[in-house]
Amino acid sequence: xxxxxxxxxxxxxxxxxxxxxxxxxxxxxxxxxxxxxxxxxxxxxxxxxxxxxxxxxxxxxxxxxxxxxxxxxxxxxxxxxxxxxxxxxxxxxxxxxxxxxxxxxxxxxxxxxxxxxxxxxxxxxxxxxxxxxxxxxxxxxxxxxxxxxxxxxxxxxxxxxxxxxxxxxxxxxxxxxxxxxxxxxxxxxxxxxxxxxxxxxxxxxxxxxxxxxxxxxxxxxxxxxxxxxxxxxxxxxxxxxxxxxxxxxxxxxxxxxxxxxxxxxxxxxxxxxxxxxxxxxxxxxxxxxxxxxxxxxxxxxxxxxx
Amino acid sequence: xxxxxxxxxxxxxxxxxxxxxxxxxxxxxxxxxxxxxxxxxxxxxxxxxxxxxxxxxxxxxxxxxxxxxxxxxxxxxxxxxxxxxxxxxxxxxxxxxxxxxxxxxxxxxxxxxxxxxxxxxxxxxxxxxxxxxxxxxxxxxxxxxxxxxxxxxxxxxxxxxxxxxxxxxxxxxxxxxxxxxxxxxxxxxxxxxxxxxxxxxxxxxxxxxxxxxxxxxxxxxxxxxxxxxxxxxxxxxxxxxxxxxxxxxxxxxxxxxxxxxxxxxxxxxxxxxxxxxxxxxxxxxxxxxxxxxxxxxxxxxxxxxx
Numbered sequence: 001x002x003x004x005x006x007x008x009x010x011x012x013x014x015x016x017x018x019x020x021x022x023x024x025x026x027x028x029x030x031x032x033x034x035x036x037x038x039x040x041x042x043x044x045x046x047x048x049x050x051x052x053x054x055x056x057x058x059x060x061x062x063x064x065x066x067x068x069x070x071x072x073x074x075x076x077x078x079x080x081x082x083x084x085x086x087x088x089x090x091x092x093x094x095x096x097x098x099x100x101x102x103x104x105x106x107x108x109x110x111x112x113x114x115x116x117x118x119x120x121x122x123x124x125x126x127x128x129x130x131x132x133x134x135x136x137x138x139x140x141x142x143x144x145x146x147x148x149x150x151x152x153x154x155x156x157x158x159x160x161x162x163x164x165x166x167x168x169x170x171x172x173x174x175x176x177x178x179x180x181x182x183x184x185x186x187x188x189x190x191x192x193x194x195x196x197x198x199x200x201x202x203x204x205x206x207x208x209x210x211x212x213x214x215x216x217x218x219x220x221x222x223x224x225x226x227x228x229x230x231x232x233x234x235x236x237x238x239x240x241x242x243x244x245x246x247x248x249x250x251x252x253x254x255x256x257x258x259x260x261x262x263x264x265x266x267x268x269x270x271x272x273x274x275x276x277x278x279x280x281x282x283x284x285x286x287x288x289x290x291x292x293x294x295x296x297x298x299x300x301x302x303x304x305x306x
Numbered sequence: 307x308x309x310x311x312x313x314x315x316x317x318x319x320x321x322x323x324x325x326x327x328x329x330x331x332x333x334x335x336x337x338x339x340x341x342x343x344x345x346x347x348x349x350x351x352x353x354x355x356x357x358x359x360x361x362x363x364x365x366x367x368x369x370x371x372x373x374x375x376x377x378x379x380x381x382x383x384x385x386x387x388x389x390x391x392x393x394x395x396x397x398x399x400x401x402x403x404x405x406x407x408x409x410x411x412x413x414x415x416x417x418x419x420x421x422x423x424x425x426x427x428x429x430x431x432x433x434x435x436x437x438x439x440x441x442x443x444x445x446x447x448x449x450x451x452x453x454x455x456x457x458x459x460x461x462x463x464x465x466x467x468x469x470x471x472x473x474x475x476x477x478x479x480x481x482x483x484x485x486x487x488x489x490x491x492x493x494x495x496x497x498x499x500x501x502x503x504x505x506x507x508x509x510x511x512x513x514x515x516x517x518x519x520x521x522x523x524x525x526x527x528x529x530x531x532x533x534x535x536x537x538x539x540x541x542x543x544x545x546x547x548x549x550x551x552x553x554x555x556x557x558x559x560x561x562x563x564x565x566x567x568x569x570x571x572x573x574x575x576x577x578x579x580x581x582x583x584x585x586x587x588x589x590x591x592x593x594x595x596x597x598x599x600x601x602x603x604x605x606x607x608x609x610x611x612x
Contacts, residue, residue, distance in 0.1 A: 018453050141594035145552045146586030157576045240458030266468045274468050282456040
């Protein structure tokens with residue numbers, strides 16, 4: 001197990017390096033002179049040169065990259081052009097809101113999704129299955145911003161049950177949590193249904209039935225537990241989806257999280273902030289998948305001996 | 307001896323041209339018929355197909371069907387709820403929402419469809435090459451896909467728009483790039499699966515060139531997965547493109563793009579809820595139709611997944 005985890009950890013390093021090169025190159029891929037871009041269109045020649053010197057843009061690209069990495073390891077991601085505070089501080093001040101949102105989605109959606117999927121698989125071909133799968137595909141097809149706006153219109157404006165924006169009381173979490181979780185619920189319902197159907201066809205399930213095991217035990221201990229193995233991998237990918245879903249959810253509900261910061265930074269062309277946020281988003285995603293893969297190794301012993 | 311060998315090579319070529327290909331073609335037409343018969347049994351998928359075709363027709367001829375000029379202001383009819391004159395009501399400028407949805411269909415569907423086509427072609431070629439040649443090509447393509455996948459979901463599209471700036475053309479590029487890695491990964495594994503099959507080995511032993519094996523023998527074997535993935539990705543592309551427009555990165559706010567229309571509706575939640583419900587419903591129905599059709603295709607082509 002230790003070796004499996006170590007190997008998986010080592011595999012992450014080159015990926016992180018390539019991501020860092022991509023994010024570093026971001027400012028150089030922009031059309032035009034990077035110093036001019038950072039200084040703004042109206043900047044004088046002196047200002048542009050000052051920016052060039054300050055950001056070290058006059059040095060060779062490879063030196064710039066090493067400096068960028070050196071700063072990154074010290075937690076220095078430059079200063080925001082818009083607010084002139086360090087990008088790391090800016091992101092940190094927004095971080096908690098996004099994490100709260102992601103947790104609000106994770107609190108119910110995976111469980112609901114797996115529950116629906118398993119019930120549909122057990123009741124395959126019945127009305128329950130039809131309704132469950134219809135619900136899932138609708139959840140998958142409904143744009144988050146539409147669900148959110150409808151929710152605000154009906155529950156907040158019309159009925160007055162929840163606040164229209166912000167994240168301060170438990171009430172204010174309900175709608176964002178639904179918007180965040182719908183997609184993950186729908187996806188997991190579909191995957192856990194097909195995964196459960198697959199396991200139900202396995203020989204060990206037939207054996208369990210043949211030896212006269214009670215149906216509930218066959219379903220739970222033999223089929224359900226094994227069907228979870230596939231579902232866990234999908235969950236990792238889905239949490240990444242939640243991170244990007246926060247961009248939409250934070251915009252609809254005016255929550256000052258990282259997603260909202262990204263949207264604002266793009267609108268303001270605050271490139272150091274955009275770079276920092278992209279790096280953080282990608283790192284989070286890679287780390288989450290690393291953890292999920294390790295979990296996968298824990299619940300599925302087969303994978304460790306590859 | 308050399309004439310003998312030439313003769314043999316010629317014979318092999320004749321054998322390959324006439325016997326093998328003919329057989330495959332004969333097999334294909336009966337398979338298509340069988341496929342259509344099976345597909346027609348899936349009522350939801352057929353219904354989704356009808357809706358899909360209807361939407362595509364709307365996208366082509368819709369703008370000329372619009373009862374009103376989609377950009378004509380009518381200050382006597384501002385924020386009017388749905389009525390006999392204005393089926394979907396009007397917006398804050400008195401513009402007819404139904405006409406705007408018709409006029410926006412080519413924009414939303416055109417951008418999504420064309421970007422999936424471009425992304426699919428690029429991803430397919432990369433995936434085929436990676437799966438067939440292996441080695442450094444495979445490593446390059448797969449690690450590239452990994453990096454792109456580290457920006458989950460629509461985040462990659464947002465990053466690309468951040469780089470290129472807002473605008474509908476840039477949304478097209480962003481969604482195309484966002485589509486590439488999924489096709490590259492899928493085609494690689496499909497290619498690997500087909501590569502080992504007997505008929506590929508036969509064509510190689512007959513002396514077929516790589517290009518011929520790749521595009522005439524391996525590619526047709528992967529086409530099922532390709533079609534299914536293609537249909538599924540259109541749904542996500544519509545979602546991504548309209549999300550980008552909703553965030554203000556895509557079409558101009560004054561353009562009748564569906565996501566942009568919803569973004570305008572945010573300010574009128576309490577006075578004109580129809581501005582949220584109806585354009586969003588159109589996006590939802592469109593994505594749902596493509597997803598249901600994709601599901602039906604997958605289940606017909608590969609019943610074991612169901």
